[in-house]
Amino acid sequence: MTRLPVLLLTASAIVFGVPAAAHADLTPLDAEGAAQSGAPEAGNAMSAAVAAYNAGDFKKARRLAEPLAEGGNVKAQLMMGAIYNNGQGVDRDPKKAERWFGMAATQGNASAHYALGLLEMGGINGKIDFARARAHFDAAAKGGVALAQTELGLMKLSGTGGPQDLAAAAALFREAGKNGDPAGNYNLAVLYATGKGVNKDLALAAANFKAASDKGHPEASYQFGLMLQDGVGVPQNKAEAVQRFGAAAKRGLPKAQTALAFAYYSGEGIAKDEAKAAHWFTEAAIRGNALAQDRLARLYFLGQGVKRDLVSALLWLTLAERNGQKDETLRAAMAPDITPEIKAKVKQQIEKLDKNLKEARDAVVPPR
Numbered sequence: 001m002t003r004l005p006v007l008l009l010t011a012s013a014i015v016f017g018v019p020a021a022a023h024a025d026l027t028p029l030d031a032e033g034a035a036q037s038g039a040p041e042a043g044n045a046m047s048a049a050v051a052a053y054n055a056g057d058f059k060k061a062r063r064l065a066e067p068l069a070e071g072g073n074v075k076a077q078l079m080m081g082a083i084y085n086n087g088q089g090v091d092r093d094p095k096k097a098e099r100w101f102g103m104a105a106t107q108g109n110a111s112a113h114y115a116l117g118l119l120e121m122g123g124i125n126g127k128i129d130f131a132r133a134r135a136h137f138d139a140a141a142k143g144g145v146a147l148a149q150t151e152l153g154l155m156k157l158s159g160t161g162g163p164q165d166l167a168a169a170a171a172l173f174r175e176a177g178k179n180g181d182p183a184g185n186y187n188l189a190v191l192y193a194t195g196k197g198v199n200k201d202l203a204l205a206a207a208n209f210k211a212a213s214d215k216g217h218p219e220a221s222y223q224f225g226l227m228l229q230d231g232v233g234v235p236q237n238k239a240e241a242v243q244r245f246g247a248a249a250k251r252g253l254p255k256a257q258t259a260l261a262f263a264y265y266s267g268e269g270i271a272k273d274e275a276k277a278a279h280w281f282t283e284a285a286i287r288g289n290a291l292a293q294d295r296l297a298r299l300y301f302l303g304q305g306v307k308r309d310l311v312s313a314l315l316w317l318t319l320a321e322r323n324g325q326k327d328e329t330l331r332a333a334m335a336p337d338i339t340p341e342i343k344a345k346v347k348q349q350i351e352k353l354d355k356n357l358k359e360a361r362d363a364v365v366p367p368r
Contacts (some may be wrong), residue, residue, distance in 0.1 A: 046075055053079060058089030069100060074112075077104040081115055094124045105136070110143025117151060130161030141172065146179035153187060157197070166197030177208065182215035189220065202233030210234075213244055221248035222256040229259075229269075238269030249280060257284035258292040265295075265305075274305030285316060290323035294330070301334055310337055314346045 049064035062083050068076035081100035084093045098119055104112035113136045120133035134155050140148030153172030156165045170191050176184025189208035192201045206227045212220030225244035228237045242263045248256030261280035264273045278299050284292030297316035300309045317330060 046073060049076065049079060053083075058083055062089060069103070072103075072107070074104045074107055074109050077101070077107075078109070078112060078115075081112070085115070085119070094119055094122070098124055105139070108143075110140045110145045110148070113137070113143065114140035114145045114148040114151075117148060121151075130155070132161075134161035141175075144179060146176045146181035146184060149173070149176035149179065150181050150183045150187065153184070157187075166191070168197075170197035177211060180215070182212040182217035182220060185209070185212035185215070186217050186220045186223075189223070202227075204233075206233035213247065216247075216251075218248040218251040218253040218256065221245070221251075222253055222259065225256070225259065238263075240269075242269035249283070252287070254284040254287040254289040254292065257281075257287070258289050258295075261292065261295065274299070276305075278305030285319070288323065290320045290325035293317075293320035293323065294325045294327050297327070298330055301330065310334070310342050311345050311349075314338060314342060315349055318346060318350060 045064050046068055049061045049068070052058075052064060053061035061079065065073075065076040065079045065083075069080045077100045081097045081104065082088070084090060084100065085097035086092065098116065101112045101115045101119070105116055117133045117136035117140060120129045120136060122128070134152065137148045137152040137155065141152045149172045153169040153176065155161050156163075156172065157169040158164065170188060173184045173188035173191065177188055178184075185208045188198075189205045189212065191197050192205035192208060194200065198204075206224060209220045209224035209227065213224045221244045225241040225248070227233050228241035228244060230236065242260065245256045245260040245263065249260045257280045261277045261284065263269050264280065265277035266272070278296065281292045281296040281299065285296045293316045297313045297320060299305050300313035300316065302308070306312075313334060317327060317334070320327065
């Protein structure tokens with residue numbers, strides 16, 4: 001389920017976005033949306049509904065917004081759609097969300113079309129309709145909704161819900177980037193890097209990765225960091241590469257955390273610091289990055305940046321191997337120091353880890 005929180009932009013405008021896109025820069029309602037209810041009292045009631053929603057009092061927000069929505073107030077219709085989509089103060093009901101968003105879309109609201117597209121992508125009553133989703137994203141994209149432009153671009157890129165059109169996808173990503181969506185810049189950068197839908201141009205790929213990175217896109221920060229590190233499409237700049245890796249690492253991207261750790265370990269682009277290297281290898285390792293797990297095992301075996309610990313070394317090497325990262329050199333070097341007691345401790349920790357992972361999975365998807 002995609003949650004659609006209300007974002008209060010101004011005293012008289014609310015729109016709906018999604019958590020995955022922090023900017024959520026959707027088309028705001030203009031003054032006509034507030035005027036549709038007719039009386040000043042309606043405007044006051046809508047303001048009170050927004051205040052209640054922002055305070056988490058969803059039942060009061062719904063009580064105030066529902067009569068306004070029935071009377072044609074677009075902002076109220078959007079709020080009612082979000083409440084039923086998110087299950088805020090009510091049982092989640094995609095069909096009711098569809099009804100309210102549909103009423104707003106009928107009045108030409110682009111944000112409502114975007115919300116309907118998301119509902120169709122998620123499946124209303126368990127049925128996914130990509131063609132309808134694409135149609136709604138198209139309407140929202142034409143209304144200037146950056147997130148919809150990106151979604152429509154992805155559908156045209158893959159041929160989902162309609163014909164494939166790489167050039168049109170590139171144009172949509174370009175427009176989305178201009179309208180503030182970092183995913184638009186990122187996807188356009190990928191097209192320039194691969195030569196799909198546009199002529200291959202590594203300089204433009206780098207420029208768009210940078211634009212997305214500047215807007216907080218972790219994957220773009222990592223990719224731009226790689227280009228800076230190797231001087232591909234841009235002049236080589238290892239110091240800035242480390243900064244970009246750092247931005248993505250702080251957002252939790254394991255491969256960026258691994259790249260940052262290697263920079264600290266080697267001293268390329270930043271002062272050498274084995275303790276910080278160990279820290280970032282650990283952050284990536286606990287998120288399942290096999291290369292980071294292997295390098296962390298090496299650090300524990302050698303006592304670099306961390307206290308030498310053979311149990312931890314064997315644990316991380318075992319996890320790395322389970323994830324496909326073989327290191328025969330390290331295993332051979334460790335072999336003389338690994339006692340049966342160490343093996344037993346590691347086995348116990350692995351079993352505990354596997355049990356915790358199973359419990360976590362079962363909590364998300366209960367067994368049938």
